Amino acid sequence: MAVKTKSAFVAIVGRPSCGKSTFLNAVCGGKVAIVSSVPQTTRNAIRGIVTRDNAQLVFVDTPGIHDSEKKLNQKLKEIALEQLKDADFILYIVDAAREPGKEEAYIVKQLVQYQPKVIAVINKIDHSRADTIRTRNFLAEYIPNVQVYEISALEVKGVNELLVDIMQRAPECPLYYPEDVYTDQEPVFRIAEIIREKIFRNLREEIPHAVFVEYEQHHFQKDGTLVYSGNIVVERESQKGIVIGAAGKMIQRIREESEKELALIFPYAVKLSLQVRVEPNWKKNDKILAILIQ
Ligand SMILES: Nc1nc2c(ncn2[C@@H]2O[C@H](COP(=O)(O)OP(=O)(O)OP(=O)(O)O)[C@@H](O)[C@H]2O)c(=O)[nH]1
Ligand SMILES: [Mg+2]
Known part of the structure; x- marks a missing residue:
């Protein structure tokens, strides 16, 4: 009898520098996406693939969403928003160390329509300026009832629990990639x-x-x-x-x-x-x- 497998596409979105690429590298257990303290480091949809126990998650890292008229920003925003529709899950990464403000409100408004598949991930809980209560209050106001996780992508804390949870919830479906592939980048x-x-x-x-x-x-x-x-x-x-x-x-x-x-x-x-x-x-x-x- 064929082994039953589960697979899902998981889009990673959030404002610039909230830690999306650091998270991708943490789940993949190695460097898949580049990381820097400069906002808008990522310019492409970058896939990192995790396969274990007959389950496969295809994470799609995206450029930080920054609402600006500049052509480059517009393009980056397009790339990020394009990933939302087809994803099985959307991981909305929020930086606990920053005041949410207008930029965060703009992003969360793009996500509300996808609510059943959105999971909020409060990142940087290790940071000296992290304020998870402030972030939770923001989420409760803008996207009530969303499931919330708290992690440190940098210190790889809380990441495995999140991964296991998504794997359990993934739909039954054949694997998208061979088991040993961890990225599709040339x-x-x-x-x-x-x-x-x-x-x-x-x-x-x-x-x-x-x-x-x-x-x-x-x-x-x-x-x-x-x-x-x-x-x-x-x-x-x-x-x-x-x-x-x-x-x-x-x-x-x-x-x-x-x-x-x-x-x-x-x-x-x-x-x-x-x-x-x-x-x-x-x-x-x-x-x-x-x-x-x-
Ligand atoms: N303290 C702390 N810093 C983090 C954490 N995650 C990411 N960072 C730092 O935040 C900065 C931005 O990280 P990236 O992973 O490049 O952020 P990003 O969301 O991919 O940024 P863009 O690609 O520019 O949108 C880097 O300096 C990371 O080291 C975390 O959990 N804790
Ligand atoms: Mg990035």
């Missing part, structure tokens, strides 16, 4: 993301959102090393100098930190060849945004 996408994370982390003040990583080509050397060539694209000439740094030190650091982390992710070494290119106003360029944000 290697060249993951490489570009890791490079972008290192840029965000090293230059969080100087290059806020002006950067993307453009894939050029890759090949495998005889010894199995993957050689990746790409461009770090910025908006202005002055930013190019910042990314390169004095005597090329900054771009060298970005490359070395990325290569070190990529060595942990892939079963082969990755060598990066990075150039910096200026593309004025790329954030308003529909063609570039269409390639970048999907």
Whole structure:
């Protein structure tokens, strides 16, 4: 007799920097999505897959929802909201360390229509400024009767209970992915993301959102090393100098930190060849945004 399996799609949504990607990495037990303290780090719907005991959850991390007229923000918001309709569950992550305010109210209003499948997850309960009562009061006012969990994605506390609970509630259905797959991201996408994370982390003040990583080509050397060539694209000439740094030190650091982390992710070494290119106003360029944000 065929084994009965359960599977579900779980969208992870919330305001920028509430900890969605940290949560995804915590449930997957490894790095699937990049993380930084800069809001709107995530620019794509990123899948992380957890399979155990004949149950599979396909988590979909999304860009933080920020209501703004800017083209880039609009695109990011679209990507996030698109995931809601088809998801079996929606994990609405709320940052306990921040006053909910208008931005949070805007997001929760998008979710009310999906209420039966929304689960509220209060994150950052480890934070010195966490105020879970304030967050619970906010939820009670805007989305009454929603089920609420409290977790620390950073310290991986409360995460397993939530995972087990969703798995139990998942509908009976075949597995979407083979059991050993934990993400569906292409290697060249993951490489570009890791490079972008290192840029965000090293230059969080100087290059806020002006950067993307453009894939050029890759090949495998005889010894199995993957050689990746790409461009770090910025908006202005002055930013190019910042990314390169004095005597090329900054771009060298970005490359070395990325290569070190990529060595942990892939079963082969990755060598990066990075150039910096200026593309004025790329954030308003529909063609570039269409390639970048999907
Ligand atoms: N103290 C604490 N910090 C956390 C926790 N979860 C995430 N963070 C921090 O919050 C910041 C943002 O985390 P991300 O996981 O990138 O947040 P995100 O919601 O994916 O952000 P965007 O992709 O920009 O929307 C990082 O500095 C994380 O280390 C937590 O449980 N506790
Ligand atoms: Mg993120």
